[in-house]
Amino acid sequence: MTNSIAEIEDADCMLVVGSNTTEAHPVLALRMKKALRRGAALIVVDPRRTWLAERATIHLQLRPGTDIPLMNAFAYVILQEGLADFAYVENLTENFEAFAAAAQEWSPERAAELCGVDAEQIRRAARLYAQTEKAGIYYTLGVTEHVCGVDNVRSLSNLALLTGHLGRSSVGVNPLRGQNNVQGCNDVGNNPVFLPGYQLVEDEATRAKFGQAWDCTVPAAPGLRLDQMMDGMHDGRIKAFYVMGEDPVVSEPHAKQIESGFEKVEFVVCQDIFLNETSRRYADVVLPSTCFAEKDGTFTNSERRVQRVRKALDPPGQARSDLRILFEVAQALGVDWGEPDAEKVWNEFADLSPKFFGIRYPRLEERGLQWPCPDSSHPGTPFLHEGAPLRGKGLFYPVDHVPAWEEPCADYPFLLTTGRTLYHYNAATQTARSDGHLDKQARCFVEISPDDAREMALDSGSTLRVESRRGAIEVEVKVTDAVHPGVLWMPMHFAEARANVLTGDGKDPEIGTPEYKVTAVRLVR
Amino acid sequence: MDIRCLEGLRGCGGAGFAAAFKWEAVRREAGGDKVVICNADEGEPGTFKDGWLLRHHVQTILRGMQKAAQHCGATRGFVYLRPEYQAHGGILLEAIAALVEEGLLSAGSGQVYAAQSFPGRPAVLASSGLSDCALASLDWHVQHGAQELVGQATAQGGVELAPPSHGYALPPRESGPIPPAPSSGHPFRLDLCWGGGAYICGEETALLESMEGRRPQPRHKPPFPTQSGLWGLPTLINNVETFWWAERLLTGDCKTPAGSHRLYSVSGAVQRPGVYEAPVGLSARALVEDFAGGLREGAEVSCWIPGGAATGILPGSLLDTPLSPDGLSAVGTAPGTAAVVIYSQPTDPRTIAAQIMRFFAQESCSQCTPCRLGCRAAAAWLEGSEAFPQVEVEAQWLEAMELGSICGLGFTAPLVLRQWRRWFCSAEVPA
Amino acid sequence: MATLVLLGGGACMKSKITFTLDGQTIEVPAGSTLLEACRQAGSEVPTLCHDDRLHPYGGCRMCLVEMEGAPRLVPACKTQVQADMQVRSQSEKLERVRTTIAQMLLSEHTPGNGVQEDQLQSYAKKNKVEAPLRFASSAAWEDRNRFLGFDPQACILCDRCVRYCDEVMQCSALEHVGQGSQARIQPTNGQSFLDTSCELCGGCISTCPTGALYEKQAVDADGKVKARVEQTEKTRTVCTFCGVGCVLDVHTHQRQVVKISAEAGVGSNDGHLCNKGRFAWQFIHHPDRLQQPLLRNADGHLQAASWEQAYARIREGFTRIQNQYGSDSIGFLASSRCTNEDVYTLQKLARAVIGTNNVHSCAAT
Structure with a gap:
């Protein structure tokens, strides 16, 4: 994180991307809740309607794997409407032209079609982020666990550079780490x-x-x-x-x-x-x-x-x-x-x-x-990039849409995405050994939209077989309008229904992070 | 608007605060969004003059509110109506419609909302067949008002609960302009809000909390509602009768000077219980004899209440005390809501005092310790419960209630016990 | 930490105001409450319903003080300091009122099971206050969840749990229902915590001043308390359930974990924890824990062995692989949940002892 956790509660606009913060980072989310109650604006970019999304000023419920077009469309709006911090861009960044050219490719209308969100909502969100002085970006694995994970992150840092939203208290780009160390x-x-x-x-x-x-x-x-x-x-x-x-x-x-x-x-x-x-x-x-x-x-x-x-x-x-x-x-x-x-x-x-x-x-x-804390009298560094980016000039990366490693098709028509829940942790070796946690959530489940459930005549509680090209698991159905039709979501914690039996070989070419967030599957009753 | 004619008018809801001062305080607050609320949550045991006014003079009250709004610059108004006054709801809505028609209120007036009650308490008790007077009597409150008894009564098929009065929770503060009312030119939208149904809802800040959808627990003051009331806006809250007097004073219909007369609710062992306009300073005896037709045949006064339950009980020997602030202050109490209740022999004054204290104990909002537990202990002491012996800490407990409670319920409740000790069992006063 | 952030953030220093407290002129930051001012001045004002992390409530009335011009006593927690106020926080009258209020609370309160601290009992003991009478006790509360224990008889209706759940968690899984003698705290709608919006974070326990809410895991199946709070040994360490790094205290007694808590004002978590951090510690004493080295035998089964045998096998295995395929044929994986020191040592083992840079972990965010 470029900022400190305690700074979050003072943010006036929070752009939360691919992070179900209240479940995956419950205690950090308390700072967001505090900011919300104070009246801070909240933009949530997530394929699921999470707790935060329900309370968001704007929820962009995008198709998994389309973050870059969406962020480029943000940049498009910011540039088109003159909302960029041009002094910051001029003095403290480089490679702006190449980035701007890439962003110009993604009008909100074009992005809207691919992302499955409303173009006007993209415009509103972009303005809100750009025009709020104390605006911070928070993201998690929903951004990184894609074939284009690194570029996804770059698309976010581009936005921060473009608006000069970096290097101040509550203002920066903040990956929320999934594991304690x-x-x-x-x-x-x-x-x-x-x-x-x-x-x-x-x-x-x-x-x-x-x-x-x-x-x-x-x-x-x-x-x-x-x-x-x-x-x-x-x-x-x-x-x-x-x-x-x-x-x-x-x-x-x-x-x-x-x-x-x-x-x-x-x-x-x-x-x-x-x-x-x-x-x-x-x-x-x-x-x-x-x-x-x-x-x-x-x-x-x-x-x-x-x-x-x-x-x-x-x-x-x-x-x-x-x-x-x-x-x-x-x-x-x-x-x-x-x-x-x-x-x-x-x-x-x-x-x-x-x-x-x-x-x-x-x-x-x-x-x-x-850290950084270079000597014994240094007080430590609550937020990074103060005054100027650490490397001297912030580097813009022109980024473009990268299709998922595996897109849904006629044989495997559903897009499965995975994540964490509040009551379990990773492979649940510790939480599954806690009866009190199992009381709240004992079994794996897959979330499916009411439309899809109706079409397949599925009810909450029934059991379903989820198949990908690589394997199959049996899992309980949970019908919810938290996901759009065509999208499924399931937690990754449960040994008896291992989501990774299904996931594929897609990974980010630069750092090798697997694409846990997009898998094409089909459902068999 | 010249409101000098209101000088001397004191609020008629119990606390007796100078009305004109409140009007001016709200007027002086900056900003265009202000609120006027008519407190029609008439819950003080023994009091029913507001119900009577609403039945018979509703337009006068609403016109008074409109004048207050125009004077203070308020654009939103609410009548916060005691939910047991089911029949009055229709009367009010008709009157509002008539004033919209007349062009005095903005179009769109007459919405119906419902305030929050205490979770676990029925929002409204059936009042079918009961007169305002019967509804207001102390017995009725003690038997039906307290929630723990309500459940039992319904279980036994005794009291039928009416549906929570047809209204939605008041939405958060809406923005958007209120259209000016054609004849006054002043935008003022007046709506009805059914009260939360608990005694404490009559306390003006508890009333605000319940309107905003929370437990009706009184707020800490300051800030006062005139500075920060509903939704944090400057808010004028006056009693029904206060608006009635104000309208009549401002239009010149009232021939007596402001504050020189009040509406007395007279009930109990009298020939003709009812609402009487009488000069302030008349004695209870004069009120009973000259207005209420005298005592009931053969009745001998055992004790009486000068101004609603919160003013405690006095002995028959004090019936000649003038019912003025000074007169009542001399015997340790106050005019309150001007509700005079006469009890006759053989009713034991201690029973009445105990009933009042039990009522307070049950109606305490339970927010602050001294009121929640002090009333409970005082009620048990008055009831003479054997399982609950009289203790020497009484003096300190009453002191803590008076000094340490959040609102008037807690800090006036000890009066009942003090009055009983002072006038009925002086020998028993502990050191 | 708040201070650090403030300074680091370059926020301007708040303006100061002065007022008179117990005859002394005191300077405090504008916006301070009287309670904060009293603490700053070293005047001990008791309070039960106040938690710095919640909006002031002013319900318990333990913190009443005298303020010139006020018709009655005012709650220090709920009153903001204004310039030139004249305030007394200690006096005979205040002593008497505070004692009385403690008496009142003690009259409805039965001490809890001791898993949690009981600030009312501590105050009573210190100031020699006793209950002069006894109100009827509230009914007991049974709940089938395994984490949150609730003893309504120890409750003093300070509303801290309700306010915590509402203000901090924004879950509203607890409610204050009824009035007067019927008033009580209960899980919303009187349902089990398992059936409501409760997230089992246990924040209500952390804020409860009397131990009416307590960790159920600190009580045996037969209802016996494993260790009272004063018997436990507290070790301050860091949670391992996500990257937030909540600072927590592990309470142990006779080499067993009794409970986990967190202290308000400490760490980025400010005393908050989630259901995993506070309650998911059963694994520590789980019978499945590995207790001795295992070696795979010729039949392909894992078999218990001594550490010497295990190290010998490792030496033999790695030496053979190194000789046969080279150092770069060995990979080292570390969990992102191990300590910095463990992981540093593992990569040093790889690089300095084996001689490969094949070190990585699942560390993508």
Whole structure:
């Protein structure tokens, strides 16, 4: 997030794209609710009529996968009506002409047809966003989990640059992180092209710095991304896996393809708190580790705030802390890192990472610190791009519509999109073990519009078979006008009805994020 | 408009605030969106003069409201009507239609809305067959007004509940111009809002809360409704009778000086219960004898209420007290709603005091502690409940009610207990 | 954190006003309530119905103060400081009224089960106030949900839960019904929390001052409290159920989690949590938890083993793969739910020990 969570409640206009915030980020949504009650305008771009959408000033209920035309149409209106912040564009951005030319291709009328929304509503929304001084963009996986996820994000950042809506309190572009430490994972270098602290592997000096600190030679070749590793199981590039706290068989798309890949892998180590599908079926070694309440360390939240995680309990049985396990594995492989200690590990990371250098455990006690925080007297950074974009000039990207990897057709006429619910989390390994949560939501369901339900003579509560080209699941029907005809929605949490049996191989070519949000399916009664 | 003739007119809803002062306060507020509300939620036990006025002089009242609106610059008006006054609704709507016809009210007037009540309480009690007078009597309230008894009564088939009076919740503040009324040239749309049905709805800020669709809990003051009332707009709220006097004073129809006369609701052990216009300062005895035909045959006064239940009870020996602010203040009470109720022997004054206090305890909105629990304790003390012994904390509890309640219900309720102690059992007053 | 944001946001400093409190001239930011001013000045004014995160209510009347010119006492929580006000927050009269109001509340209140703090009892104990009489108790409330316990007898009708649900969550899953002695708080329409718009966030518990609302998971199936709030050990840490990073307190007793709470004013969550953060901790003690290393045997079954055996197997496995296919044939995956230190160490293991940049996680947003 470019802004802080607390700033949201002071926004006067919130553009919420592809985020069912009240269910996926309930506590952050409280700030939005507060802003709403204060009278802030709300524009929701979502194929579903969510809680926020119901209360929105404008709800653009677009067809999944048509975000770029919609955002380009926003830009079209803003340019046509002279609502852009031309001083900002002039002084603090580059590549405007190319972007403007791309935006000119998408009149609200043209976008409206493709997106399935009203052109006048697009105009109103664009004006509202552009003309409100304190306007912020908030988005989640509805934007990123597409073949054009990166371009979707660019289309949003284009809007922020065009209107100068960046670099102020409550004003910016804010991805809401789905998992508690997505931000931190990237920060500390769990990435094939970045060493810790966003330092490029390809940079020789950087490699030398880390090589010296770690007493090794850091390999120069960039590694494989998650999706490439998944493919690598098939083409022989990957022969072994070390999996810490993940269940790729359940959480990765096109589950059958993943399963057959794991069949070919020769050696798999899984480190987790529960046996999961991947470890149960494919692990050679399973290492019992600790949950958040059993360890020390830090998480970095969506607003870049590093916060202390503290141990409240001992792990059960012989389970060991993840850190200790990793240190012992290193030792087994012949490298002695000494005693595992979370603070020491953090210090090693911070010493090597300039943006994090000023963040140290004693400073995190009260309220954590938001990076960048380059030195010990720096107070942290509540919002980014103050005064000017971090890179000096904000870069416009001309973007254009990219069709989904798989569009509905005569055989598979429905467009299935997936998401989270309030009562469960990811693969539900934790929430499905909570009876109280199951009381509220025990089973998977698929949302279908009343029109489609009538046509197929379906009632809420009946069971239905959802088939894609890759697999099929049985699931309960929920008839609701929250989705448009032709669109289906289902949660991704339930083991007995795994949405990823259906999802396909579409992914963003630049970063490999799978297209969980668009799958062509058919329904069989 | 010259409103100097209103000098001396005090509000007739119980609190007795200077009417002209309120009119001026609202007029001075900036902005064009203001509201005039006629408080016709006549719920003070013993009081029925507003019901009588609405039956017999409805146009005068509405004309008074129109003048107030014109004076203050208000464009929206509401009559907030006690839901038990079912029959009056039709009378009001007819009168509104007539005034629209006449060109005094804006076109579109005469909408019907319904205010919020307390969840769990029936919005309206059937009043079929009951006269305004019977409806207003304390017994009736205690037996039917309190919600816990309503449920039992319906279960036994006793009281039939009327449907919640045909109106929709008042929508949030509408913008959009109100057309000027042809003859006055002033835009003023006057509508009817059925009240929430609870005693506390007569408190002007609880009334506003109920109109805005919330639990009718009184607001903290300041700000006063004249500054921030309905939807936060400057709002003039006057009693039915106040508007009636104002209209008659402003048109010169009233020959007596402002505030020199009032409408008295006289009931109880008298020959002719009813509404009487009488000079302020007359004694209750004169009122009963000269207006209400004297005491009922053979009746001997056990106690009496000078101005509605909230003014407490007085002994027969004080029947000669003038019913003026000063006269009543000398015996520790006030003119209230000018509702005089006479109780005859062998009715025990303690029973009456207990009934009044139980009524308050049941009607407390339950927002603030001193009123919610203080009334409850005081009622039990007056009832002499054995399971609930008299305690020495009484003095502190009454003090906390008087100093610490949010609204008039809480801070005047102790008066009933104090009056009873003072006039009927002085020997029992705890140290 | 609010301060940080304010300064960082470059918001101009609020103007100040002065007034007299207990004979002292006090300067406070414009718009402060008397309660805030009293706190700033170090004058202890009790309150039960106030929560800084909610609009002032002024219902409990514990915070009454004397204000020059006011006909009666005024609630400090609900009264804004005006310039030149003359206010007394401590006096014999106030002491008496506060004691009386506490007496009133104690007369209808039965202490709850102790899972939550009871501020009324604490006040009574500290100031030696006792109930002089006893009102009839309200009826008990049974609810089949497993998270939210409600004991109406401990309720003092401060409306905090109702207001929280309405103002903060905007769920309206609780309501204040009836009047007078019949007034009570109940889940909307008197239905189970499972059957209403309730989202089981437990915010009502967090704001309840008397423990009338409490965590049901802190009570055994037979109704026995696992640990009273003062018996638990509190560890402040961070939630793992999304990227918001709510700061929370894990309460443990005898090596078991008793409940999870969050403190108002702390973290970006300001004491708010969602149903997962507050209640989804059963997994921690779930019998399915892995408690020892497992190795796949020749038959293809996972079998319990010692850590030494597990590490030996890993050494053997990785060495063989490295020798046969090279370091880049090994992939490392980390969950985005692990700590920074864990993940840093994993990528260091990959890069420095194995020698590959094949490290990634499901970290697309």
